[in-house]
Amino acid sequence: MSKNRHTIKQKALQLLFDWLGGAYLIATLHRIVWRVVLIGDSLPAAHSTLIANVPDWAIYALAGVLIAIAASVSGASLGLLVRGELSIGSWQRAAALHWASALLAVTFVTGWVVTNISLVDMFSGERIHAAGRIFSSLLTPHFAILPQALSAIVETVYLAFMATVLALPASLVLSFLSARNLMKDSLWKRFVYTVLRALTNFIRSIEPLVWAVIFTVWVKVGPFPGMLALMVHTISSLVKQYSEQIEDIDPGPVEAIASTGARPLQIVWFGVVPQVAIPFLSFTIYRWDINVRMATVIGLVGGGGIGTMLNQYQMLAQWHEVGTIVLVIALVVWVMDYVSARIREALV
Template sequence: MKSYVVRRSILDGFTFAFLIASLAVWIINPTDEQALNMRVNVALFAAAFILGTFVSHVLTKLKVTTLGESLFQPPYKKNKEAVAWYKTFSAWQLIVLLVGLMIVSIIKTKFSIYELLNEDGFNGAIRLFKGIGSPNFDILPKAILNIIETIFMAFLATALAIPFAFVLSFVSAKNVMTGKVGFSIYLAMRTLFNIMRSIEALVWAIIFSVWVGIGPFAGMLALMIHSIASLAKQYSEMVETVSEGPIEGVQSCGANKLQTIWYAIVPQVVLPYVSFTVYRWDINVRMATIIGLVGGGGIGTLLVQYQGQAMWPEVGTIIVVIAVVVWAMDQASAYIREALK
């Protein structure tokens, strides 16, 4: 089957199934027990999906352009006549879909203007802002000591990630890994990086805080794992865009694979590498703060301690310190990256 037909069927199938399922939930109003019965619900949704693809197919056969068809149809099938948008099926399908999504998400997030303007809650927020707005600078030395921990945590995580990411970036670049064996290694590495990156640093921090105990070491390891995957991906994308000329030139001199990488590829990627790495350190400082919240050490841990005791002036001090450091890192990394261009 043509791939655009598959894509159109999946998109249309999902939009129809979503609308059918939302309507069904609204009409039937299932109990919790019914809603948690996964087998039946998945079967029902699958049935709705199949029905949707069928409807999509029939409509396409009737020359009605569905949303999927209008998005994915190949250029030669495109209708040359301009039709006003409100006369097309696909436009209305999109509007109904968006309205449906909006309604369901408002219900799901328990969106409520009342809660936002409720007097109790509002007063609580004012108290909090007042506290934060009048920071208690007595704890400044402690906050600074902790943010230093955070900065070094981020630095070590970045520094330790560089050699791993450097080596892995060539192993996971399509233009280096040629041949059957090479391509399978490339695919395996790419998949591994995607898995590593799709697990948030926060989750890695939870894993490592069980492994090595709560504290900056766990936070550093979490950031390192995440940095390796992110840097290796960015690095390898750089490797894939190098120009072929120098590679051919060095190969024509009888260089082996390692010599070719070192002399033809590395000089072309070293500047972007440095730029990415500085940016990664910057990101890691920000992430390290968040990771501290789940016990990764540094300023985040301090923040969560004060927040737990509702000591808002102290929290205010910490927010100021974090803001200053993040702003400074951001500026510094921007300047360094600009200078490297």
């Protein structure tokens, strides 16, 4: 019964896969390869494609259905290919592989078209001249703003440090509550686990840059919103790393401690914590390192520190000063990277 349902589900997934693969192939072949590349139409604007060309989309979808049916009947199916159910040497497998390569090829062509790749824009005389102008300015930094740049980057490093440290307590607590192996033995524990996992996954999927924009509206522009943005992102990232580490532990000591009649908190403290303490420390230091780099980017949208300064000089097109700032950033990031790598090595 359940086995039957399983195969029905697999069959449905296979048909869906083949339908999408077929429809996408026909759509890109017609729209991009035929109309844009061969005929020379310009790429239609995004909003017009959806509404004005409904009949086209219907035809692509229908073609997809036909291809899915044909694939299902003949066995030359993408769905079967990815599940590894086509025997090596069969014509069905060869056909499915050709189909997959065709998908890759049309995706490449489409990608080329939509990103407006143009060698002319990059290497014509005028463009080369522009490139020379910015590189020669960047490479001849003006050191008058060096003291200002240094104090800005110190602000960035402290900002990253605070974001990491303030994220720690919440990350530690939440990571134990988001570890599957600790949260499986009752219904409400599984509920907390599921909710927390979903929440942290959602928060992590929002870029720190977006958080920075949100916080610059919430509190005022400056290092504080930048720190808050990094802190939120750090919590969601550390919870993921920490909880995966907890799920990876040897369950033996946990079982042994539980068998002595220890209380739940003692079981975690003696059975789990010693196994994860060093990896946790290593992740945390690495996160600070990452935060220094991210703080620079966040500064671009008003999150304070060296990023904000970079943004100001870039707006004024003062490329010599921008060069100085980039140099300072590169130096500090390199030092942080080196130091954090050495500390983490020493820990393991």
